[in-house]
Every structure is written in structure tokens, then in C-alpha cells.
Amino acid sequence: MPKNESAARGARTRGDRTRSERSIDVHDAALTLFAERGYHGTSMKDIAAALHLRAPSLYNHVSAKQEILRDVMVETMNDLLKVVRSAMAGTDDTVLKLRRAAEAHVRYHARHPREVRIGNHEIPALEEPHRSAITKLRREYSRMFVALIERGVEEGVFTTRSPLLSAYAILQMGIGVSMWYRPDGPLSEDEIVFHYGDTALGVVGGVSGRAGAPATEGAKRPPKRAVGSKK
Amino acid sequence: MPKNESAARGARTRGDRTRSERSIDVHDAALTLFAERGYHGTSMKDIAAALHLRAPSLYNHVSAKQEILRDVMVETMNDLLKVVRSAMAGTDDTVLKLRRAAEAHVRYHARHPREVRIGNHEIPALEEPHRSAITKLRREYSRMFVALIERGVEEGVFTTRSPLLSAYAILQMGIGVSMWYRPDGPLSEDEIVFHYGDTALGVVGGVSGRAGAPATEGAKRPPKRAVGSKK
DNA sequence: CCTACCGATCGGTAGG
DNA sequence: CCTACCGATCGGTAGG
Numbered sequence A, B: 001m002p003k004n005e006s007a008a009r010g011a012r013t014r015g016d017r018t019r020s021e022r023s024i025d026v027h028d029a030a031l032t033l034f035a036e037r038g039y040h041g042t043s044m045k046d047i048a049a050a051l052h053l054r055a056p057s058l059y060n061h062v063s064a065k066q067e068i069l070r071d072v073m074v075e076t077m078n079d080l081l082k083v084v085r086s087a088m089a090g091t092d093d094t095v096l097k098l099r100r101a102a103e104a105h106v107r108y109h110a111r112h113p114r115e116v117r118i119g120n121h122e123i124p125a126l127e128e129p130h131r132s133a134i135t136k137l138r139r140e141y142s143r144m145f146v147a148l149i150e151r152g153v154e155e156g157v158f159t160t161r162s163p164l165l166s167a168y169a170i171l172q173m174g175i176g177v178s179m180w181y182r183p184d185g186p187l188s189e190d191e192i193v194f195h196y197g198d199t200a201l202g203v204v205g206g207v208s209g210r211a212g213a214p215a216t217e218g219a220k221r222p223p224k225r226a227v228g229s230k231k
Numbered sequence C, D: 001c002c003t004a005c006c007g008a009t010c011g012g013t014a015g016g
Helices: A005-009 A021-037 A044-050 A055-060 A065-089 A094-111 A113-121 A130-155 A163-180 A189-203 B005-009 B021-037 B044-050 B055-060 B065-089 B094-111 B113-121 B130-155 B163-180 B189-203
Strands: none
Touching (some): A021 A113, A065 A113, A065 A130, A094 A163, A113 A163, A163 B163, A189 B189, B044 B055, B065 B094, B065 B130, B163 B189
16 A cells, blocks of 8 residues: 555646546655666566556556656656745745755655655656756756855855855755655654754854854754754 | 776776776776666666677676676775775874865765766665675765764864764765766866865864864965855 | 557677 | 677557
8 A cells, every 4th residue: 555645745736637546656656666776777567566566557547657757856846946945935034044945955855755866866867858857947946045145145144155065065965864864763854954954054154053053943943952862 | 988097096906806908998888877877777788889899798898787886886985985094094183084084075076976976876776795785884984974073072172963964964065076076167176175174064063164264284275265266 | 457469678698 | 809699578559
């Protein structure tokens, strides 16, 4: 029985109208396998087997293997852009914008590891014209962070001499989370999100968050003890 | 005509004795293609074509496709471990150790993008028992960084509340470099290496390097102007 | 949802 | 280093 959590969430997205129940199952099984073994390392037979089906049956729900990859990558990138844009829109303060954007970025990677692993690994497996479209969305995404950091430098709240390098460092931090985070592991999602929110400010040379950070974001922060000591 | 630079460097490594000239060419062509399209996305015919050969000819120089992958991954991981260990061994100062380790890590990723891309992407494509061996080496590598940061916290020179999260952030930063760095791009290798050396100290909450860093490492640092303005 | 089947391609071998 | 060829597997279709 497949877990449709995120696939179901995306079921009604974009112009491709509502996806059938069974099509969601196929996408979800593919999501798991593509993330584990890669696109080229997964066969339609593998996906079918995960659903206790024969490969040809999949074609009642999807038109091609490549279509599944395209759907996953396009929806994920649009979703991520939306989430982070919305996180940034909540405030006019540049420092807080960066904190919230970094937190949203990290949280998304913790919650959707399969999607972002595929997004980061399978670009070469995506056929044109979609590969170019995804590449453009990715550039737009990183550009948001670079522009924000440049603004902070102009305002004098960040001191980094390379907003580009700082943005890349922050983005990579989140991508890394998708490679090792497990909900049942020693670090909670919030601990990771908050720690890396602080770290992002350290990366740009802003108030480090660690060395006596003001409670810029008052709510729901864990008490300041060592991270990773979940009882 | 293949460029053997790094492959040639590794030709005499490990117990597998000297590799023949032609075998180096095959490994080098495979390195490029595996890095670009992935292991499963590359056929022996593709590798042969890059050398103007037919696929069966490759088997005069390598015994199997999987063997090429194994060689690349094992040698790369051993090489990286050696380079970073040696960078750390040059001093007893924990802060400087971390700076040098981070710099060596970043520099290696800038110089060997194909190797580390494969190392980070093709773990699932590697068959046992080598996959377990590589996983163990990788854990050893990240453990070096974690242990070093823990030591700095004990000494009071770092303030991070999670050496693990800090180590992962620093490691990811370097991995990211391998995805976008180009020698003919706007940022020089040294600019990236030094900036991320500073950033690493910011990540652990040490002296940020940006905010009035002492010239801990005296030599060959570029003048302190904005990064990325190569003329 | 299945079985039967398609042409294409895969990694690899035989034999020179 | 090649041609010829092996069995296996690939994504996908026909037809029910």
C-alpha cells in the first residue's frame, strides 16, 4: 500500500488537471524508486512490481516513463519556489527574510527528500524541452537568494564579499539535509531547521544567531540547549 | 584525445598495480560520461565511441563496466581522505585545522568535479561489497570533521550547538562547488577556497574570518576586495 | 488488469 | 583492435 502523502498533495496541481487515484500510486512508487536507484536504474517493471502489477498495466495510468520524471521535477520545482517565495513575503526585514527563506528551504528538503533528490540528480535524464525549463526554474530559485543577500549587503546588514558563494552555501546545506535526514533520527526537523536558519545568517556574515541572537522570530523555538539530545 | 590529468595521477595507486596507458584512457572517458549522464545512463558503447572504438574493444583494458565505477569511487575516496588528513596534520591549532581541512575539501571538489560527482551520485549503482566499503570510508571522512569541530567546542573556540550539523553544512558547501565551478568562470579556485574557508569558521561559530580575521594563514591570500571581479 | 509480443539496446564473449 | 553474436532486459503496443 503506497503512501501518497506528497503525491496526493500535488495531485491537483498545474494545468494537467486532476490525476487519477491509480496514477498517483504509480507516481508515488516511481518517486521512491527513482530517488533510491536513479531514473535509469529503475525499470517500469520495478515500478509495477512495487504495486504488485505487470509493467504494461502502468500504461493505463501514465503514458511514458519520461512523463513521470517530468511531472515530478516540474511540480517539485514550482512547489519549492512557491513555498520559499511565500516565506520571504511575510516580512520586509532583509535579515528575517533570509532566515525564513533558509528555514523554508531546509524544511522542504527534510519533508520531501525523494522529490528533491530526483530534482538534484536527474537533470541529465530529463529530455528537452523540459530540461531547459527546469534549469531556468532552478536559476530563478538561486537568483532569489543571491538577490536577497545582495540587498542585505547594500543595507549593511550582511558582510559577505560574495553573495553568490554565500547563497550557494546556504542552498547546498538544505540539499544535504535531504540526503541524511530521517524523521525517526536523533535530530528533529525543527532542530535542523532552526540550526540552519542561524547558520545561514552566519554564512552571510550577519548576526550569527548563535552569538546572542535577538529573538527575531519569537514563536516556537526550542530551549537553547545542545541540539540532538532527543530523549 | 582524452585528457588524462587526474586519471594519470591515480594510475599507480593502490594494490591494483600499474594501469596500462589505454586502460587510463578508458577510465578517463568513463569518468566524463558517468559524471555527465550517470552510470546507468552511460553504455559501454558510449565510452567506446568517445575513444573512437567499438564496445568489445574496451574489454581488452577493463574487465567490466562495474569495475570502472568501483575503481573511480574507491580511489577518489581514498585520495580525498589522504588530502584532507594531510591538510589537518600541518598544525595543532584546532581553528586552523578546520580552516585547512575545509579549504582542502573545497579545493579537491573544484579540481576533481567528475570524480566527486560520481562519488556522490552513484553509490546505489555500486554493487556490494564495494558499496559498503565506500559508505564506511565516507562515514570516516565526515567523522573527521565532526570530531574536529567537537574538539573546538570543548576548547571553547567554536560555539556551534551541533557539531554534526555544522560538519554536514561545511561538507555540502564543497560538494556544491563540484556542481557549478568552471576554471574559466568568474570566480577563481582560490577565491572560492578562501571564501569557503572563512565561511566554514562562520558555520561553527568561530572567528568568522570575515569580521576582522587574523591572518592565521599568512601566505598567498588575495587582497580583501569583493570576490568575483576577475578582470 | 493481463498475456503475448515488438524492435532496440544492454553488457559481455568467441574467435580471430 | 575488429565482426559476429549471445541471452537478457529495456520501454512500449496490441488486443482482449
